[in-house]
Amino acid sequence: MSDARTDILAAVKAATPGTDDEARQRLADHRAGVIPARGRLGDKARVDLFIREAERVNATVARASSMAGVPREVARFLAKNNLPMNLKIAPDISGKTIPWTEQTLLSVEEGRADGSETAGVSRAFAGVAETGTLVLLSGPGNPTTLSFLPPTHVVVVAASEIAGDYEQIWGRLRAENADEESEAGARFMPRNVNWITGPSRTADIEQTLLLGAHGPQRLHIVIVDE
């Protein structure tokens, strides 16, 4: 018996007419398709659209004038929702970038989540105005579990990182990790690229919309304007 890989590829190639050249070119070009016009806006309108779309999918949004203002916004959000003042934060936004200790009510720990946390804080790579989507990259400074285990997820994103459409984010990712790009293909991808559009939800029981199925029930976005 020949092996499965050989068999499958032989069957596929016998049935398909394509010449590899066209496909190889397509991978190299990674050309964008139709990009909806709605994200094509000036800076202010683009951030406004992002906020509108994020709120439409049940996220809450606050703005801070600088990174230094983030702890105050987060503390305000937790107090308003009567939530514990404990945070598990991504190493990327540790005390070096954000002065958490200035908010004395907040108790802040760094690291990945293990399920015991009440709120996680992540740093987004980007926002997408088109659908109010956050883009998060996994890495030593940004553990994925922070986005999914705690019932409250706070995400910090800079206004300047909010793009109109997803394609711009792929472009940025390719460019910023270009030195890691191998000749053959793509090493610019981290283990996980997470697009997050609102808090977790399900409609599996009689099509009734419920928030907080397995992931967080609350998604709070802090946009930093500096």
Place this chain on the structure above:
Amino acid sequence: MESTAGTFKENAKQALADAKLRDALAKLSDGFPVKRRDAAARLPEFDDLCDQAKAIKEHVLENLGFYLEAFEARVTEAGGTVHWCRSAAEARTTILRICKQAGAKTVTKSKSMISEEIAINEHLETHDVEPVETDLGEYIIQLRHEPPSHIIAPAIHLTKDQIADTFREKHSHLDAARNLEEPETLLEEARGELRRKFIAADVGLTGANMLVAETGSIVLVTNEGNADLTYSLPKTHIAIASLEKIVPTLEDATTILRVLARSATGQDMSVYTTFCTGPKRAQDLDGPEDFHVVLLDNGRTKMLGTEFHDMLRCIRCGACLNHCPIYKAVGGHAYGWVYSGPMGAVLIPNLIGLDEAHHLPNASTLCGKCEEVCPMRIPLPRMLRSWRKKQFEQEKTSFVSRTALKAWAALARRPWLYRLAVAAPIAVLALLGREKGRFRWLPLGGGWTSLRDMPAPEGGTFISRWHKERQP
């Protein structure tokens, strides 16, 4: 899973008599179809995106071999492993082997139709590995030992009372007197039960909505976040996907994502869209140490180049189910196998054979709504007709229907004979029905008249009246 497609007619009769199922399905018409329409209307480029999504998959199918090899190379480069499997049995063996190597006792699973197709749960159970479905709908039906009845809403056939009864029976360690009336309490209970399982699992088994050849990434789309807990907590992540799930680039995946959720649930984008590439990186604080992709054929390569080739564009959004009058009447279980609705009626005979699934292509009024709402523009009615034609050619239809069809064909090909044959009965019916203008009963017409009256002809055939009207 064991097929009951062969008894579709009996299944459908039972389904139609099931009042609870009717209640559950009644909610479908006001739900997904309305939301889909609104979402499409909110995006002026929606139709253009569908055209492009279709073109992407057409291109992929023409170059499938190249893209599969490219995908495999990228996965390997990123530190993962691709396992090629010709059949369901090979995929089951492969997955069990990986689980055993990982020393797995529990496997958490996020929703995957392919895992239903290969019946992995039963296989793991018989080898002492506990599979735990984590999508809320899948979890509910796993407790009930039922297959999914909808590709994106697996428990759509159930009412909340039925779910409450199931939880009361299966979660017997909880207070029997607890209140389970509201969907919120049901969700909270399931979330609590599953949280423990997520943390304890040794292997996470997910499906994949797409495979990106450019980067070797798998794409996972969920609203609950269960897939993300499934891959990020255990040491091993296995993704199972059929080989037509390939797309060339991240940009191509993006185009398809723009039409997927809109067509499925009417969301602009599902809550969680995740691109997983390889295992965790050395410095990462979380994520799986091992990453495997199980690439399944199971009948797909045989569809390439046939009249069912276009079916391989399907992205499993479920729009054709949500808009199908037959699906909305009988639900998914009547179809008797993993898939259902128009896409199921086309796909199932391809995967398990026309002998077993011969009723399914006939479970359609050919109203065309499925093709109209399909974001990948799959000509489902044409393919249903292809199956019907095959049935006729292979003499799999009944003697009565074959004879009737032959008689009809003989008449339809000879207009003079046709006119002669219809003129006399119409004259008789017009005469008999001239007082009431309708018939409550007709010989050989019981199927029609048991539910409604047959209007009486007003005299003359259309053609004879046409000729008369045109006389000066």
